[in-house]
Amino acid sequence: MTLARVAGELGVSAMTVSNAYNRPDRLSGALRERVFETADRLGYNGPDPVGRSLRRQRTDVVGVLYSNPLSYAFDDPAAVSFLRGLSAVTEGADLGLLLVPAASGSSGGRDPRAAAQAAVDGFVVYSMSDEEPLLAAALGRDLPAVVVDQPFREGVPFVGIDDEAAAREAAGHLLELGHERLGVVSFALSPDGREGVADLGRQGGAAFHVSRSRLRGYRGAIEDADLPWPEVPVYECPGSTAALGHRAAGALLSLQQRPTAILASSDQLALGVLAAAEELGLSVPGDLSVVGFDDVPQGAVADPPLTTVRQDHDEKGSLAGRMLVSLLRGEDGPGPRRLPTRLVVRASTAPPPRLRAATGGALP
Amino acid sequence: MTLARVAGELGVSAMTVSNAYNRPDRLSGALRERVFETADRLGYNGPDPVGRSLRRQRTDVVGVLYSNPLSYAFDDPAAVSFLRGLSAVTEGADLGLLLVPAASGSSGGRDPRAAAQAAVDGFVVYSMSDEEPLLAAALGRDLPAVVVDQPFREGVPFVGIDDEAAAREAAGHLLELGHERLGVVSFALSPDGREGVADLGRQGGAAFHVSRSRLRGYRGAIEDADLPWPEVPVYECPGSTAALGHRAAGALLSLQQRPTAILASSDQLALGVLAAAEELGLSVPGDLSVVGFDDVPQGAVADPPLTTVRQDHDEKGSLAGRMLVSLLRGEDGPGPRRLPTRLVVRASTAPPPRLRAATGGALP
DNA sequence: CTGAAAGCGCTAACAT
DNA sequence: ATGTTAGCGCTTTCAG
Numbered sequence: 001m002t003l004a005r006v007a008g009e010l011g012v013s014a015m016t017v018s019n020a021y022n023r024p025d026r027l028s029g030a031l032r033e034r035v036f037e038t039a040d041r042l043g044y045n046g047p048d049p050v051g052r053s054l055r056r057q058r059t060d061v062v063g064v065l066y067s068n069p070l071s072y073a074f075d076d077p078a079a080v081s082f083l084r085g086l087s088a089v090t091e092g093a094d095l096g097l098l099l100v101p102a103a104s105g106s107s108g109g110r111d112p113r114a115a116a117q118a119a120v121d122g123f124v125v126y127s128m129s130d131e132e133p134l135l136a137a138a139l140g141r142d143l144p145a146v147v148v149d150q151p152f153r154e155g156v157p158f159v160g161i162d163d164e165a166a167a168r169e170a171a172g173h174l175l176e177l178g179h180e181r182l183g184v185v186s187f188a189l190s191p192d193g194r195e196g197v198a199d200l201g202r203q204g205g206a207a208f209h210v211s212r213s214r215l216r217g218y219r220g221a222i223e224d225a226d227l228p229w230p231e232v233p234v235y236e237c238p239g240s241t242a243a244l245g246h247r248a249a250g251a252l253l254s255l256q257q258r259p260t261a262i263l264a265s266s267d268q269l270a271l272g273v274l275a276a277a278e279e280l281g282l283s284v285p286g287d288l289s290v291v292g293f294d295d296v297p298q299g300a301v302a303d304p305p306l307t308t309v310r311q312d313h314d315e316k317g318s319l320a321g322r323m324l325v326s327l328l329r330g331e332d333g334p335g336p337r338r339l340p341t342r343l344v345v346r347a348s349t350a351p352p353p354r355l356r357a358a359t360g361g362a363l364p
Numbered sequence: 365m366t367l368a369r370v371a372g373e374l375g376v377s378a379m380t381v382s383n384a385y386n387r388p389d390r391l392s393g394a395l396r397e398r399v400f401e402t403a404d405r406l407g408y409n410g411p412d413p414v415g416r417s418l419r420r421q422r423t424d425v426v427g428v429l430y431s432n433p434l435s436y437a438f439d440d441p442a443a444v445s446f447l448r449g450l451s452a453v454t455e456g457a458d459l460g461l462l463l464v465p466a467a468s469g470s471s472g473g474r475d476p477r478a479a480a481q482a483a484v485d486g487f488v489v490y491s492m493s494d495e496e497p498l499l500a501a502a503l504g505r506d507l508p509a510v511v512v513d514q515p516f517r518e519g520v521p522f523v524g525i526d527d528e529a530a531a532r533e534a535a536g537h538l539l540e541l542g543h544e545r546l547g548v549v550s551f552a553l554s555p556d557g558r559e560g561v562a563d564l565g566r567q568g569g570a571a572f573h574v575s576r577s578r579l580r581g582y583r584g585a586i587e588d589a590d591l592p593w594p595e596v597p598v599y600e601c602p603g604s605t606a607a608l609g610h611r612a613a614g615a616l617l618s619l620q621q622r623p624t625a626i627l628a629s630s631d632q633l634a635l636g637v638l639a640a641a642e643e644l645g646l647s648v649p650g651d652l653s654v655v656g657f658d659d660v661p662q663g664a665v666a667d668p669p670l671t672t673v674r675q676d677h678d679e680k681g682s683l684a685g686r687m688l689v690s691l692l693r694g695e696d697g698p699g700p701r702r703l704p705t706r707l708v709v710r711a712s713t714a715p716p717p718r719l720r721a722a723t724g725g726a727l728p
Numbered sequence: 729c730t731g732a733a734a735g736c737g738c739t740a741a742c743a744t
Numbered sequence: 745a746t747g748t749t750a751g752c753g754c755t756t757t758c759a760g
Contacts (some may be wrong), residue, residue, distance in 0.1 A: 002737060013747045018739060028745065045505050049483035050417045051737030054752050059414065059483065061462065070455045072447035086439035091434045091465040096482065098425065098462045101455040101463050118460065119413035119423065119483060301665065366753055377731045382755060388731065415753030418736050 001044040010104035021046055051170070053119065061096040062324060063120035063271050065138055067110065067128045067191065067208075068239065070099050076240055076268065078313045079126070082148070085317025093325045095121075102134055108192040111285025112137035122147065122324050129191050129207040144327035148321045151209045156338045157327070159320045163210050164308045165340040167217025167263075170291045173263045173343055175225045177351045179289060182227075183252040183259035184218055184234040185245055185269045186211055195244070197251070198236040207350060211265065214293070218263055233259070239267060253280055253288070260288060267292035267299040270306055274348070285350035291296035295344055304347035311341045365408040374402050385410055417483065425460040426688060427484035429502055431474065431492045431555065431572075432603065434463050440604055440632065441660035442677045443490070446512070450488060455711025457689045459485075466498055474557040476501035486688050488512065493555050493571040508691035510684045515573045521691070522700050523684045527574050530673045530705040531581025531627075534655045537671070537707055539589045540626045541715045543653060546591075547616040547623035548582055548598040549609055549633045550575055561606070561615070562600040575629065578657070582627055597623070601633060609636025617652070618645055624652060624716040631656035631663040631672055636714070638666060650712035659708055668711035675705045 007014040012031070019026045020035035022119060039046070050205075053059045064086070066073050073079040083097075088095050115123070115137035122144035122148055128135045131150065139145060139156060147158045174182060188200055189206035206212035219229045235252055237244035249272060264270035268338035270292030274284055283289045284304055292299055292308035299306035316339055326333020371378040376395070383390045384399035391399075403410070417423045428450070430437050437443040447461075454461050466478035466493045479487070479501035486508035492499045494515065503509060503520060511522045538546060553562055553570035570576035583593045599616055601608035609628060613636060616623055626632035634656030638648060648668055656663055659674035680703055690697020 003739095004737075015735090015739075015748085016746060019746085022739080026745070031745085043499070043504075043506075046480040046737090048737050049481050050414060050423065051752095052739075053414045053483060054418050054736090054754090055738045055740080057752070060481075061483070069452070070461070071448045071452035074444050074451065080438050080444055084435045087438065088435035089431070091463075091467060094467060096462050096465055097434070099451060099455075101458055101460055103455060103458060113410070116410040117413050117424075119417060119425070137426070140407075142407075171535050245396055294416070298662075328471060367755095368753075378753090379731060379755075380729095386755080392729065395729090411755090414752050415736095416755075418738090418752090419754045419756075421736070542729085 001042050003044070003047060006035070006039050006044050009042060010035065010190075018047065044228075057088055059096075059119050059121050060094065061098050061120045062090050062321075062328075063098045063115075063118045063123045063138075065100055065102070065115065065123055065125045065128060065134060067126070067132065069104060070101065072239065073099075073126075076266075077298060078240075078266065078268075078294045081296070081313035082126065082317040082320075085314040085319075086321045087317075088357075089318050089321025089325060093321075095325070095328075109319075110134045110191075115141060122146075122328055123216070124320050124324055125150065126315075126320075127210070129188075131207050132191060139283075146323060146324045146327070148316060148320050149210050152336070157323050159316055159323065159339065160210075160337075161311050161316075161339050161341050163213035165219040166293070166311070166343075167214035168221045169343045170293065170309050171218045171221035171263055172224075173264070173345065174289060174349065175227075175292060177220060177289065177349060179261040179352045180227060181259045181261070182222065182232050183255075183262045184215070184232060185248040185252070185262055185264040185273060186215060186236050187240045187265045187269065188238050189236050191216075193238045194236060195238050195247075196236060198234045200230060202236070203234060207291055214265055218251055218282045231257075240266045240268045242268050242272035242275065245269030246276045247272070249273040249276035250280075253277070253282065260354075261349070262288065262290050264290065264292050267294045267296045267306060267308055270308070270348075271298060271302055274302060274304075274306070284348050287353055289349040290354070291349060300346070302348075306342055307346045307349040309341050310344045312339060315339060327330055365406050367408070367411060370399070370403050370406055370408050373406060376400065410692075414597055415614060423460075423483050423485050424458065425462050425484045426454050426685075426692075427462045427464045427479075427482045427487045427502075429464055429466070429479065429487055429489045429498060431490070431496065433468060434465065435534045436603065437463075437490075440584060440630075442604075442630065442632075442658045443664060445660070445677035446490065446681040446684075449678040449683075450685045451681075451728065453685025453689060459689070459692075460485075472554075474555075479505060486510075486692055488684050489514065489689060490684075491574070493552075494573055495571050496555060499513050508688060510688045510691070512684050513574050515656070516700070519686050523687065523703065524574075525675050525678055525680075525703050525705050527577035528581040528584070529577035531656070533581075533583045533705075533707045534584045534657065534673050535585035535627055536588075536651060537709065537713065538627070538655060539585060541625075541653065541713060543625040544591060544714045545621055545623045545716075546582075546586065546596050547619075547624070547626045548596060549612040549616065549626055549628040549637060550579060550580070550600050551604045551629045551633065552602050553579075553600050557602045558600060559602050559611075560600060562598045564594060566600070567585075567598060579628055595621075604630045604632045606632050606636035606639065609633030610640045611636070613637040613640035614644075617646065619642070625713070626652065626654050628654065628656050630671060631658045631660045634670055634672070634712075635662060635666055638668075638670070648712050651717055653713040654714060655714070664710070666712075671710045672706050672708055673714040674708045676703060679703060
């Protein structure tokens with residue numbers, strides 16, 4: 001059933017039917033009623049969205065691009081929180097939110113054709129690596145786009161945090177407590193899915209801006225304390241889940257020189273570290289200190305509650321949404337911005353065992 | 365930049381360019397290369413998705429309809445889990461997932477026009493009330509649709525659980541422990557946003573199938589135990605959050621006849637009940653037993669761990685996805701189905717105070 | 729292997 | 745207040 005057939009049935013022009021739906025003011029109320037009545041009778045549901053989009057050159061849909069399979073996003077509390085903030089804004093603006101399917105290819109990256117095939121007015125690019133072909137494909141479409149947690153790209157608005165400074169603060173906290181043997185559990189450095197200890201070369205060549213910056217922050221703080229960065233083991237996880245953090249901690253804690261503290265790139269990973277420590281009979285923070293990143297709710301109620309770097313994912317999503325909406329409307333909106341972070345010290349960090357003994361009980 | 369202009373530039377027909385993208389086999393490799401090269405040079409990104417959808421009468425997108433503002437879905441662990449299962453299947457089938465924006469109207473329901481305006485090949489209707497105009501609008505479009513957690517509608521495939529039997533089991537557990545004064549914290553009975561104790565009339569007229577069935581299950585078990593259902597206070601919350609559960613418990617626990625056990629329609633609500641009990645200085649399960657519904661991860665690590673009804677939300681989403689995909693492809697797929705549930709007894713339930721005293725210490 | 733014709737359903741711009 | 749014309753960008757069908 002089409003607009004034209006409803007018009008035919010009624011003996012009016014197609015425009016009149018179209019106007020009944022889109023411009024009530026250009027139509028007598030009576031005729032409008034008759035149009036709807038006829039439409040109802042014929043089972044016409046209003047203008048076809050695709051025809052309308054083609055004609056208006058507008059879909060009223062925002063596309064979300066994610067670096068991993070979509071279902072992973074729903075496993076990550078940080079991503080969920082981001083989507084909540086984003087969806088609140090897009091729904092408020094009456095825009096649909098399209099989760100773009102980009103089945104991962106063999107290279108580990110996601111299928112760049114996905115960007116070309118999405119019927120959207122703009123993109124929110126979330127947590128993607130710098131060289132991902134999908135990112136290039138999306139930006140190449142010359143639609144409004146907002147990039148989240150990425151480095152600045154000429155002309156592309158972005159939202160993020162100062163990852164390097166935040167990481168530096170996290171590491172600084174451990175250093176101040178007196179730790180000298182640190183370990184890092186990082187999420188992916190590149191989309192190739194590799195897991196294991198990453199050498200200096202791989203660290204420097206990291207394609208994920210976020211991972212690279214955090215590593216740089218950890219490194220900066222450690223070198224400022226005159227400790228040798230090359231001796232800090234960096235275990236790379238191809239994702240951000242407790243299971244991967246668990247495995248990483250297993251590897252790090254069985255090293256000859258076992259770290260007394262672990263810096264994790266996310267709370268999910270840190271939660272896995274906590275679980276691994278418990279299994280190994282190590283007490284946290286007695287034998288091992290752990291710092292997370294993100295401040296997701298689960299971290300606050302973990303055992304022990306996690307020291308972490310707080311960032312507001314909800315606000316990140318909301319801000320990205322507001323930026324994109326104003327871009328779509330051609331209005332001025334919020335500009336590129338780095339959101340604040342804050343170190344939240346809870347119970348998963350303490351001085352290293354040696355010092356604690358010295359302070360706690362070993363007086364002359 | 366359009367397909368036709370690329371064709372013009374190359375001196376071939378539009379069809380040839382179209383085929384380069386869609387039917388590589390109908391084209392010499394050399395020509396195909398030249399087409400892509402020219403496209404690249406002109407900044408053409410491949411066939412426009414909207415034009416293509418209009419012509420093919422297919423969008424390769426599945427729409428998700430939700431009873432509440434979309435952002436609420438991301439607050440509800442059960443919904444998130446459902447979306448994870450669903451998105452894994454749709455992405456596997458190379459379909460986009462469109463979160464349809466249906467800004468809520470004044471009646472509390474959601475805007476039915478949203479369904480008409482979504483450019484999709486089919487719908488997944490999640491957790492919607494029976495009489496929601498949006499539901500009717502969606503089904504009226506005569507697209508393939510799968511309804512989740514809803515009652516059977518002639519010809520519309522559905523996925524759900526046996527809410528009544530599951531609720532009956534939950535209530536039965538409390539009754540077996542010896543509880544005689546129960547209270548219920550239910551989520552919405554109708555989309556009108558009302559909060560407070562619901563009388564029998566409102567209970568019977570509940571527009572949300574899930575709420576109605578669970579109430580019926582609770583009631584059945586209670587009446588089977590020869591206890592008077594009308595004396596069981598049912599507090600209705602217009603959503604499923606810990607904050608609402610907290611408020612509900614506040615009301616229920618300040619009643620003259622304070623319940624010794626509370627049945628909550630979701631773990632989120634139950635978690636709020638736990639918090640309220642703690643604030644009131646009531647020990648759970650010492651002074652108060654609490655049973656949730658859903659078995660979300662937070663329930664298992666709550667203090668005390670929550671007794672609840674387990675259901676597999678992930679599988680629910682996955683099954684709904686598989687049903688819709690096979691419908692879209694015109695293949696046979698899984699049929700309508702009720703997924704299994706199971707009562708998981710943890711530490712939030714115990715015999716009521718009176719009996720515990722009698723059993724515990726007061727022997728002759 | 730390549731192309732011509734036709735039309736998917738709609739609405740902007742311009743009449744009347 | 746209503747109608748006419750044109751064309752958004754693409755691909756199906758059929759012919760070479």
